[in-house]
Amino acid sequence: MVINPDNSENVDGESRIYKEQGYHTLTGHSGKVMAGKFLGEQTKVVTGSYDRTLKIWDLRSRACIETKFAGSSCNDLVTVDGAGSMIISGHYDKTIRFWDIRQDTHANDIVLQGKVTSLDLSRDSNYLISCVRDDTLKLIDLRMNQIILSFSCDGFKVGCDWSRVTFSPDGLYVAVGSADGSVFIWGVNTAKVETVLKDHGSAVTATSWNPFGSYLISVDRSKKAIVWD
Template identity: 60%
Template structure:
């Protein structure tokens, strides 16, 4: 369901439908560690450059924090719905979570608690792998909706921007360009839309 490099080019961490988080050595092409999460892992991020902290989002409505030097979780945060995606701010002090209760949650990783919630009339998380993302400057968040719209909120004000509409079906994922103000989105019909100069 998800894969990220783990602090170096030779290690990757994956989250799986089989309820595990695995660490892989790319040189030997083998799994070197398995963490048993107890729930389907829909997404994960690595929260430090050294690759020692993994954060995973799960079907059982929990966000789990793992230290690669330990077998067990070091912390958990309970949410109100299944966690469909995670995105980390560049600093990396803030975590964006997309939740199946039709909300986006912002977690302050220094306090390990939810500090903001974004919701809007018409916004519907359409599946267990809907992806929400920060923009490059981490002042906006964007997510696709079951109604075909792209919902964008300003982080500091919490204000919803005008909903972007060109899709005819549920939008599964969005992605900001890393260096420009462009947004790409894809829906269930495999239609990709690029939004310029947002």
């Protein structure tokens, strides 16, 4: 997936960036593209794929300028700083990898107890939340590079390998969908469930907060979207 202010689409093995006059196709991945983010500026994008690589693209030349070999399928990634020097990726092999684009290797990896399905950053970039296929969420303090909280409860079960967890805009809550169609909202400071929203009939795959925190939208595997007040 590539996030673009104009428009975008994802297809197996390639990322398409649309402009007013047609679109650009960034070709190079050999597997599904699962995530994409701007990398410090609007002319560079990083994508993660099932082909076990991360690729950095220059949108001006429409070319891949660097490939990171992760060794495992990438389910999600985030970029940390405004300069675009740090990438964090979550993988099928239960590992969160930290990449400095100025170097060829990754360091300070964190190994979890299940496949990493998604990642999200708090707005201040101090905390990373991860969704894991062992039916937990892990909160990582990036200043210490350590897991500081684990979120789990009866009834919560991760529904697929790409289930998306998200921070609320104020960083006080995290929301994630469950296999039974529920949406669980935890308090970040307490690691306790604050609310369980129920109206979906199939596994909820993704959630997203309104930028001002007033609403939450969730989508499920049967293509149903719900906006919650």
